[in-house]
Amino acid sequence: MNPETKEIPNRFDFASAAPEIYQQWLDKGCFNADVDPSKKPFTIVIPPPNVTGALHLGHALNNTLQDIQIRMHRMQGFSALWMPGTDHAGIATQAIVEKRLKETENKTRHDLGREKLVERIWQWKEQYEKRILGQLQQVGCSCDWRRTRFTLDPMCARAVRSTFFDLFSKGLIYRGKRLVNWDTFLQTAVSDDEVNPETVKGHFWHLRYPIVDAKPGEPTYVTIATTRPETMLGDTAVAVHPDPEEALNKYEATLKEKLEGANAKDQPGIQAQLDDLSVRRQELLPQLILLANMARDGRKLRLPLVEREIPLVVDAWAKPELGSGCVKITPAHDPNDYEVALRCSLPMLNIMNPDGTVNENGGPYAGLTMPKARNKVVAAMDYLGFLEKTEDREIELKHSDRSKTPIEPYLADQWFVRMEQLAQSAMDAVSNGDVKIYPARYANGYMDWLGEKRDWPVGRQLWWGHQIPIWSKSFENVSDAQSLKFKIDAMPERASGLLSVSLEEPTTLHVCIRDEDPGLEAKLQSLGLERQADVLDTWFSSALWPHSTLGWPDQTADLEYFYPTSTLITSRDIITLWVARMVLMGLNNVGKVPFQEVFIHPKILDGYGETMSKSKGNGVDPLDVINKFGPDALRFGLVWLCTETQDVRMPVQFECPHCEALVNQTKENRAQPTVVCDKCGKTFSTQWAEAESDKAHPKAPVVSERFEVARNFVNKLWNASRFVMMNLEGFQPQAVDFEKLPLEDQWILSRLATVTKATQTELKRYHYAEAARVVYDFAWDHFCSLYVEMAKPRLQDPAARPLVQQILAHCLDSMLRLLHPITPFVTEAIWQELARFAPSRDLQSTAPPSKWIIQASWPTVNEAHIRPSVEKQFAHFVDLVGAIREIRSRQNLGPKDQVPFCVRCEPEMEQLLAPMSSFLSSMAGAHATQWSQNPTLPSINAHVAIDQMDVFVDLTQFIDVAAEISRNEKLLSNLMKQIQGKEGRLSNESFVSKAPADIIAKERQALEELIAQRSVAEQAIEKLRQL
RNA sequence: GGGCGAAUAGCUCAGUUGGUUAGAGCGCCACUCUUACAAAGUGGAUGUCGGGGGUUCGAGUCCCUUUUCGCCCA
Incomplete structure (x- = not known):
């Protein structure tokens, strides 16, 4: 053993090595990308994380995938720019800081004032930006940190101003009255995308409004039904359908059509609706016709409680097939009613203050919150006899995504971007292929959303953001x-x-x-x-991110060179909010799409298929994973799971701080402040611990055992490298003539070339898991389990040693390069070591490789090395080893027992395998006595049939008769099953007449072989029974 | 209500244009501290491919239908 290698420990010490390596990369400027006419550009802009808090596992995945592309392209000779930065995240950030302010100082934003609050938020931003960027660095991200941007920094601000001014000048920005989703807690409008409907228990109240001066024969009141009775204070009309009879006819026609097309299960329901309709015709229709006529006469109603006279109007929004057929109109608090008011020129009466209380228009109810006003209104209407009935009903109530409080619809002034042309341009970019979305199915949502061309409300009643x-x-x-x-x-x-x-x-x-x-x-x-006091929607500045970060509106050299960026890697929930808007803004501002490709990666879910979040307690902090498994394992583990079709489901565990056991997280224990370890029985605390007694227990990190595979792989790679380096003593680079190499060398080089090609292809098409699997299999199965095992005896042979050293060094070198984008730290660490033992190790060139693997070139595929015939031949060897090992295991042979065996095969096979006998001895503990078409069989033997060979292991010394009989019986029953299947197929006339000839021939041949094997097995059993 | 996706071993997932006996990792069982690695090695067991129809000589794969789950939109 080389004395130097004794120093190499048998574990990669990532905790001390990774930060050191990262610092060296930084010091050397390895991440810096500059305009370089001799290179092609490759650019990615980071989806800027919100400065609301620390990064979670989803961010770790997102950024790992980007870093892999950047590192691979950097190695491939591109000037690879990864533009980093963070997002000011308007509502979210302000909400968090306001919440803090309330909790710690019991103050509201109004106590501080605009300037002071914004100052506080900047402080928050500084703190979290630092933390976020630090996390990215620990994950290994190779961003060009010199360029770090923030969506609210002066450079972005300038781009925002220019864009806004441009759109305004083109008439694409306007102010209008719109019904907004009002968050009474945050006191701001939130967009449709930021509200979630939730089903809650509510009521349907039927109210009566008296008719002013009802004439004889006319009804004295109309009945309307509502789920929000307090809004009656803002009613400015009641509507009835202009032609109720016609409307009912139409409705009946659609129902009948539906009934015909419906399946048996749905039919009764539709029939019930039809029955209800005919009752309606008789009981309600005459009165509705009367009311429609009264409305045309300009008749009025008296609105109870506030005692206002309001008109009865006709409008098709009133559906005669629903409720009483009449509907109250509250233009300032309901989107449909607002439309009615526009059509009928009705006044719009706002009854709400921004804080969610009733304003002066609510008369006696002014000052009450909306829910309190509701109770009082219902009570008063009941007292006055105007409450006809109350039904229980489940209603969909919109809730603010940010504050989780119910939304009040509310009419307000809003700034809008006109979307007609802009949206169309972004749709064209995808349909004509300028922007390609992978996986392609995500283009649907993008197109549908843009296709609606709804104007974009861009104002937010906030203080944190770009002021309009x-x-x-x-x-x-x-x-x-x-x-x-x-x-x-x-x-x-x-x-x-x-x-x-x-x-x-x-x-x-x-x-x-x-x-x-x-x-x-x-x-x-x-x-x-x-x-204007409002600020712009956060997405307005994010939409400019790909060009604003490169210096636009100036025509900078960076913009010229790096734009359009190469690819955008992001998560599916912001395809519309962000991706689509970047496309249309890029086209509007620069005249070119912002990126050529978009890759949408999976979401990370917990073991129950739920999204991870801090509020559920199932979130995994990437740093906990890094501490336990290392940054390379985090990255490899994420990539390993990042498949095409499915979201990543990741069962989550607490790691017991006492005994390090992993305790499965359940829906119950993840919500508890303390949990008892089911291994050591001691108590640990969780993120929910608040009481001192709970906090006294040590806190358990939340991790996932999914990363163990990756950790083990990194360890395997480390130790394989260690083996190679231990055996490089006296290594001299040498030229290699592929054609003269022994089979095993040709084989590993053929594998290497194939794997190099596949890795590159899979990564380019964003099949990350597939790429990881390809390299994993190569490193573990092909290189370690086979090639290295075969190298062991050869290294002892002075004649073979130099060549084996050369191939080992070369394979390790290439493997490290292929793995570097996925596992950057461990590969860099090994690379540095390897240079000590084999400074120059390339098969083709004698030039020493780059000192740093991050700057090394990507391995080229040597097409001449790809030999399917070699791989096929080698498979025979692998089969043979497997067959003998199986017998050994069944016979419970000790590792030191060498068994003799003979093989019945053709001369070609003998030629191929006989020279490899020594490997069979070291890898299968067996030595060949004969290779022949007609060997003399040992008196007691175990037979295995493999492709083109019959192997007979001599068991005279060892036989465990019972084990061997049972093995053969099992084999026999398996063979019988297969034979039966094949015979059935081949006796099926239609198969024989219709299936392609080559398939039939294959089946026939397979059947013959099976029958031959059956008779061998039968004979073997017979013979064994006689012993 | 509309759209998209998923359902394959105990768990997490692969499975390319339909074609031998459906694969991997973890976990499980047995045996090995063999001088790179016990975070390892060798061998083994484990599946009505969610249910039901259909197309086909042949279906995990294509079509229809149904159930359950997830996401997006209204």
């Missing part, structure tokens, strides 16, 4: 507005394109400024214009 760069003023009359507009149009900044102005009908003026310009802002303020 618009100054506005409303006037009493049109002429005042016009005259100011004239004045502003005449300003020099207007002519130089720094300012744009638009008039919102009828009398509001909006001015947008392109750049941060305090002088100009002051000028506008002196004209009485005031800046």
Whole structure:
């Protein structure tokens, strides 16, 4: 043994090695990517993590996948830029800081004021950005850290201003009244994408509104039904269908059509609806027709409680087939009612304050929260006799994703981006292939969402974000507005394109400024214009990420060289919110798509198929995994599970801090503050521990045993390398003539070339798990279990030794390169060691490889080495070893017992395998006595039939008769089953007449072989029984 | 209600255009501390491919239907 190698420990000490290696990469500037005309660019922009908190396992997966592409392309000679950064995440971040403020200081944001709050959030950002970037570094991410950006930094801010100004000038940004989802807790509008419907228990209240001056024969009241009775305070009409009879006819027709097409199970339900319809026709229709006529006459209702007169109107929104056929209209608090109000020119009455209490329009109910107002309204209506009945009902209630509180629909001023053209451009980019989405099925959702072309509400009533760069003023009359507009149009900044102005009908003026310009802002303020308080939706700045980070709006060299980026790797839940918007903004701003490919990776779920989250207690912190298994195991483990079709399901365990046992996490124990270890019986605490008594127990990290496979693999790689290095003493690089190599060398080189090719192909098409599997099998099964085992005796032979050393060194070298993108630390550590023993080891070139594997070149595929015939021949050897090993095991032979065997085979096989006899001795503990077409069989033997060979192991010394009989019987029954199947198939006339000839021939041949094997087995049993 | 996806060994997952006896890792059983690795080695056991129909000489794979689960949208 080489004395030097004694120093190599038999475990990779990742805890001390990884940070050191990472620091060296940093110091050497290995991650830096610059414009280099001699290279092709390869660019990825990171999906910027939110600065709301620490990274979770999903981030670890996302970033590992990116790092693999970056490292591979860097090795392939690209100028590989990975652009890092974080996202300010408007609502989420502000919500967290506000929550903190409330908990620790019992203050609201209004106590602090805008400036102070924003200052606090910056502090939070600094803290978490540092933590997030640190985590990425521990995972091994090779980002160009010099370029780290933040969506709220000056560079991004400039891009946001330019974009906003451009869209505003093109008339693609406008302000309108829209019904928004109002979060009364955060006091901001949230987008449709940020609300979740939840089914809750509620009621359906039937209320009566009296008709003013009902004439004889007319009803004295109308009945309406609602799930939100408090909104009656804001009612401005009641609607009835203009032609109830026609509407019912239409409804009946659709029901009948549906009935015909329905299956037996659904039919009764539809029939019941039809029955209900005919009752309606008789009992309700005459009155609805009457009410429609009264509405046309301009008749009024008296709205109880607030005692307002409101009109009865006709509108098709009132469905005669539902409820009473009449519907209350609350334009300011319901999207459908809002549409009705527009059609019928009804007033819109807002009854809610931003904090979720009833405002002065609610009369006596002003100041109450909406739920309290509901109780009072219902009680009062009941008291007055206007409550007809109350039904229990399950209702879908929208909840804010951020605050988890119920949403109040609410009419407010909102800024919108007009999506018609922008959305179309992003759709075209995918349909014409400029942007390719993998896996392709995700293009559907992208297309459907963009296809709706819904205008994008971009304003948020927050303080944390890019403030909308618009100054506005409303006037009493049109002429005042016009005259100011004239004045502003005449300003020099207007002519130089720094300012744009638009008039919102009828009398509001909006001015947008392109750049941060305090002088100009002051000028506008002196004209009485005031800046909009709202900030932009977070996704507005994220949408610019691929070009804003490269310096746009300046035409920088970076932008020219690195844009469009090569690929975007992200998770499926933001395909619409983020990916689609990046495409349309890139096209609008730069005129080119932001990336050529998009890869959507799986989500990580826990063992129950639920998404991991801190609030459930099933989240796994990547750092816990790194501490236990190492960064390479974390990465390899994630990649190993990252398959095409399925989400990653990962059962989660607590690691007992007392005994290190893994305790399965259940839905019960993951919610407890303390858990008792089922191995050592001691108690440990979880993330929920708050009481001092609970906190006294040590906290258990949450990990997953899924990473054990990867940890073991890293260890295998480490030790295989250790073996190679231990045996490189006296190594001299030598030229190798492939054609003259022994079979085993040709074989491993053929495997290596094939695996190199496959790894590269699979990684390029984002089949990560497949790539990992290919290298894993090569390293473990082909290299370690076979080639290294065969190398052991050869290394003892002075004649063979130099060649074996050369092949070992070369294979290890290539394997390290192939694995480097997935497991960067351990490969770099081994690479450094290997250079001490074999500074130059390439088969083709004598030039020493790069000092750092991160900068080494990607292995090239040597097509000439790919030999299917060699691999087939070698398979015979592997079969033979397996056959003998099986007999040995069945006979319970000790490892030192050498058994003789003979083989019946053709001369070609003998030629092939006889030279490999020595390997059979070392690997199977067996020596061949004969290779022949007609060997003399040992008197007591165990027979195994393998492809083109009959192997007879001489058991004269060892036989365990019972074991051998039972082995043969089992074999026999297996053979019988197969023979039966084949005979059945071959006697089936239609198979013989219809199946292709080659398939039939194959079946026939297989049958013959099986029959031959059957008779051998039968004879063997017979013979054994006689002993 | 609409769309997408999944269901294969005890667990987590592969399975390319339909074609011998459906694979891997973990776990399990047995035997080995054999001088790279016990986080290892060798061998072994384990499946009505969710259910039901259909197409085909032949279906885990294609078609229809159904159940369950997950995600997205309304």
